[in-house]
Amino acid sequence: MSPGGGNPSHYADPVPGDADEPTAGDLLLRLRGGDHSALADLYRAHAALVHTIALRLLGDHHEAEEVTQRVFVGAWNSRHTADPSRGSSAAWLVGITRNTVADRLGQRARAVRDLHAVRDSSAAPTHAPAVDSSVIDRVLLARALAGLGEPRASIVRLAFADDLTHEQIAATLQLPLGTVKSHLRRGLLQLRKGIKGVGNDASQR
Amino acid sequence: MHPNDEVLVAIALGDEVAQGDAEHVRGCAECGATVTELAGLIARVPAAGDIDLVEPPAEVWTRIAAEVAQQPGEVSSVAQPDLPAAADGRWSRRAWLLGAAAAGVAVGVAGAQLLPRLAQPQPTVLMRTSLDTLDTQQPGGQATLIAQGQSLQLALNVTPLDPGGGFLEVWLINIDLKRMVSIGVLPAGVTQQGFAVSGDLVDAGYRIVDISRELLDDRPEHSGDSLLRGTLV
Numbered sequence: 126m127s128p129g130g131g132n133p134s135h136y137a138d139p140v141p142g143d144a145d146e147p148t149a150g151d152l153l154l155r156l157r158g159g160d161h162s163a164l165a166d167l168y169r170a171h172a173a174l175v176h177t178i179a180l181r182l183l184g185d186h187h188e189a190e191e192v193t194q195r196v197f198v199g200a201w202n203s204r205h206t207a208d209p210s211r212g213s214s215a216a217w218l219v220g221i222t223r224n225t226v227a228d229r230l231g232q233r234a235r236a237v238r239d240l241h242a243v244r245d246s247s248a249a250p251t252h253a254p255a256v257d258s259s260v261i262d263r264v265l266l267a268r269a270l271a272g273l274g275e276p277r278a279s280i281v282r283l284a285f286a287d288d289l290t291h292e293q294i295a296a297t298l299q300l301p302l303g304t305v306k307s308h309l310r311r312g313l314l315q316l317r318k319g320i321k322g323v324g325n326d327a328s329q330r
Numbered sequence: 331m332h333p334n335d336e337v338l339v340a341i342a343l344g345d346e347v348a349q350g351d352a353e354h355v356r357g358c359a360e361c362g363a364t365v366t367e368l369a370g371l372i373a374r375v376p377a378a379g380d381i382d383l384v385e386p387p388a389e390v391w392t393r394i395a396a397e398v399a400q401q402p403g404e405v406s407s408v409a410q411p412d413l414p415a416a417a418d419g420r421w422s423r424r425a426w427l428l429g430a431a432a433a434g435v436a437v438g439v440a441g442a443q444l445l446p447r448l449a450q451p452q453p454t455v456l457m458r459t460s461l462d463t464l465d466t467q468q469p470g471g472q473a474t475l476i477a478q479g480q481s482l483q484l485a486l487n488v489t490p491l492d493p494g495g496g497f498l499e500v501w502l503i504n505i506d507l508k509r510m511v512s513i514g515v516l517p518a519g520v521t522q523q524g525f526a527v528s529g530d531l532v533d534a535g536y537r538i539v540d541i542s543r544e545l546l547d548d549r550p551e552h553s554g555d556s557l558l559r560g561t562l563v
């Protein structure tokens with residue numbers, strides 16, 4: 126039970142030992158200070174996230190790689206805007222990724238419009254499709270899932286994606302029922318924590 | 331006083347909680363909102379579970395480092411990140427199966443109880459499939475390929491199946507649809523059973539799980555009377 130009845134108990138971290146990005150603030154501060162190794166650390170931590178979001182939104186390997194390059198070079202160039210008090214390094218990079226992908230989609234739309242203009246001067250302007258936030262949310266959740274470790278990630282998938290009962294999961298993985306339930310509870314809280322403040326939560330839609 | 335997150339997550343999962351807590355949450359907008367948020371998260375897992383994170387190729391970092399190093403007023407040495415190994419994929423089956431093959435896991439048949447309960451590494455789902463009836467594609471259960479320690483086993487969770495006058499046999503059919511092996515018998519009335527399988531076999535393409543109804547005759551081959559089938563992915 127939480128002491129005092131204050132609302133902070135709602136967001137207390139009940140899962141020990143899974144504090145994410147313990148040095149995230151340090152990382153952004155090092156980046157602001159012009160430390161190149163901080164950019165390398167940032168890349169190692171988040172390149173797959175940025176690249177996968179770009180790949181899913183643009184559907185093109187070549188463009189996704191270019192966007193990844195632009196995002197990290199852009200992060201370096203705008204490192205003075207990195208502010209640990211305003212969110213995690215992942216949230217900051219996802220924001221830059223969103224803008225970079227939006228630019229790409231805009232370029233594509235302009236290219237289509239130019240093509241129409243050549244053929245038909247009365248063609249209506251083509252608007253760039255908006256960045257699909259649900260795609261970003263799915264990738265963030267996939268990343269949080271992968272970060273659960275085993276057997277927790279398998280248990281969460283069997284329960285929520287395959288709809289096995291807790292008893293079936295216990296028998297399937299040969300784990301005690303209480304262990305399965307405990308992994309599910311902690312896994313769900315970890316997932317919530319993993320996506321909080323990134324993606325839609327952090328974007329100004 | 332609000333119950334803690336453990337209680338709210340238990341409610342979201344449909345588990346029993348203390349009556350006082352349940353009553354509080356029913357009447358508290360704040361706790362209700364958290365339970366709703368957690369339930370929404372559960373609903374989003376299936377769509378996210380199919381996404382593998384993809385590392386960019388190594389040359390992307392090379393280009394970033396080169397571009398950053400060229401900028402005026404900066405130290406030109408850019409540290410090389412220890413590029414992560416291949417992403418820790420959903421079901422990191424490839425690596426595991428290769429390891430299992432190297433360790434020479436035997437092809438065999440055993441009930442789940444016979445397998446040693448190895449503490450490490452943790453049981454991990456490598457592949458899975460739903461099992462459906464062949465004719466009408468009605469769902470009939472799940473098959474899950476699980477690695478634990480040096481053992482690999484296929485766990486079945488199925489609806490009760492009627493063996494007719496014979497018995498139920500579990501097969502792995504190769505994806506070339508030309509070869510198959512029997513991995514064991516599912517006792518009548520049993521809805522949950524594990525079968526030891528070999529990584530070599532799965533690696534060689536024996537990924538179609540098939541449960542057939544066999545007659546008590548002297549013909550060891552598949553009867554052709556399949557009840558449920560699904561392909562492990």
Ligand SMILES: [Zn+2]
Nearest residue numbers: 332358360361
């Ligand atoms: Zn409350």
